[in-house]
Amino acid sequence: MAEQGPIPAADATKQRIFVASQWQLTWWRFRKHRVAVASALVVAGFYLAVLGADFLAYADPDASEAQRSLMPPQRVYWFDGWRFRPHVYAVKGVRDQQSFRRVYRADPDQKIPIRFFAEGFEYRFLGVIPTTRHLIGVDGGLDATKTIFLLGTDVQGRDLWSRLMYGTRISLTIGLFGVTVSLLLGVVLGGISGFYGGMIDTVIQRTIEILRSIPTIPLWMGLAAALPREWSVLQVYFAITIIISLLGWTELARVVRGRFLSMREEDFVVSARLVGCTQMRTIFVHMVPSFMSHIIAATTLALPAMIISETALSFLGLGLRPPAISWGVLLQHAQNVQTVAISPWLMLPAVPVIIAVMAFNFLGDGLRDAADPYT
């Protein structure tokens, strides 16, 4: 008879690991990857901004005003004397007598206090609740001399910060939809390829190889240029999503196929087949859940490429077109060096692009490492 001593502490943690589900193990592994956790928070922040874009914006993104064209970002003063009273100085536009350009001068005597939960243009919060409250704002926000421009304005005098918020909404959701479509294509085609093997596998693999050896941008340009000019913003939006995902599914399909191949001969799959599960059931109930985490990681890594594609296409004028607002559309204003040299703040929309792409990459890396908790 074996002696029944108390279980040592080291064994207790081992016990915990032995009984933990795969998702728990994945989570424990992921938690250790600090950069990935931080990136997850950044990504969550971005999607909160997507949800509350109109709440974070304080000006109507389409409201143009010639009187405030190309205003530089206003400096925010947090304290008035010793009291915490965030304010900006009123700005006056005058024409420079020598260069005939509009220049703006801050007037330190006229302080405009920044109000929190201020009243502004009307919108529906989360698409349902009608409200006029915004995170920040100023009194009499519609007066051209009494407004706040955190990031300055564009040529038509539209507020860049507010446009950036709306652009975030479109750019990040287009990536999400694109990735969903690619995921569907990738899982179905990659799954079929890996599950059946043989002739079907060869055909699908060769197709992927061909697609991958085509330079994507010319192909996208061709497809995007084919969109009728008179299409509505919404139609173009979906068309672009589909164009981007048509070529984006190959990597996901490759990952899924690899998983299927390695899993096809596993005991639990064989037994599922032996007890008479239909193929659909074997695939979706038994196999897919066991490599779900891999799919999630691959999806996260595919997102930044989608975001960059949309930005690049819109930047060329072939993707989304004004009045739609996306990061790429905003960057169109920065195409010309001369413009950028005079108004460098027009390049600011590049910052969220870079941060978002980095965050998704780190998050995806962390998820990919965590997806294999047994190694």
Place this chain on the structure above:
Amino acid sequence: MLAYIGRRAVLAIFTVWAISVLAFVIIQLPPGDYVTSYIAQMASMGSVVTDEEAQNLRIQYGLGQPIYVQYLKWMRLIAQGNFGMSMEWRRPVTEVIGERLWLTVVVSVAALTLTWVLALPIGIYSAVRQYSAGDYLATFVGFIGLAVPNFLLALVLLYLGFVLFNAHIGGLFSPEFSDAPWSGARVWDLLKHLPIPAVILGLAGTAQQIRIMRANLLDELRKPYVVTARSKGLPESRVITKYPVRVALNPFASTIGYTLPYIVSGSIIVSLVLGLPTVGPLLLKALIAQDMFLAGTIVLLLGVMTVIGTLVSDILLVWIDPRIRLEET
């Protein structure tokens, strides 16, 4: 080995055919044809194209025929080395594209070379000195390189060049050489302008290759044969370069096939931002004007270029890795 290369070559030919069909479908996709956009263009300038003239144009370019007939005619022309007429420029496509294609090749190859020249030593260093300051720096720069879309990088560099040095750093030639015939001085001028586009195009690929090289080499360095080599007294540099680096190089070579299309794609947008005389800006204009033979030819030639690059990388891979040779026989 020959069988392997033969199979790859067959696949490459098939790929080129698929690209030609795709290219043709794409240029046929937009509603209307070149004549409709030509009429619209003339109308915007105030002149009117009569129905008869439009009809003549259509017949001249063979636009009224069924699509597959147009495709076959195009293929027959290409087989004769004639890529058709550019409708917008009213000159043969080959003449319009001219040296732009070669400049695209030059820029892409320069970027690819730079990628390898930088990624190889940095990747080896990062792996051998894992977690050192240099390794962290390489990882950080690598991530920046991956995250910044190359056209944005081009924009930022242009801006910095403009603000800091008051110089325009775009283009591939100085103004006095842009239309000059080829000469030693012109080649030298091109070489002087090449580094900036090459860095911009190569950075993302470099970042990726550094990570691949580092990961591969780290895997190899932990293997027992490295310990053996070290214990029998080989100098450290020889231990690393003689065996693990050579093994780690192998997946490195296989990625060239995917790096090349990426660089060629990137060169199109970057060319637009930097004002490089490559086929990129031409393609954009041709697509918008529905100049179908020009657009189709550019897409086709870019595709062929990458397919050849991929084929070369496949052959390179067989040459480096004997295991593939054995598998195939």
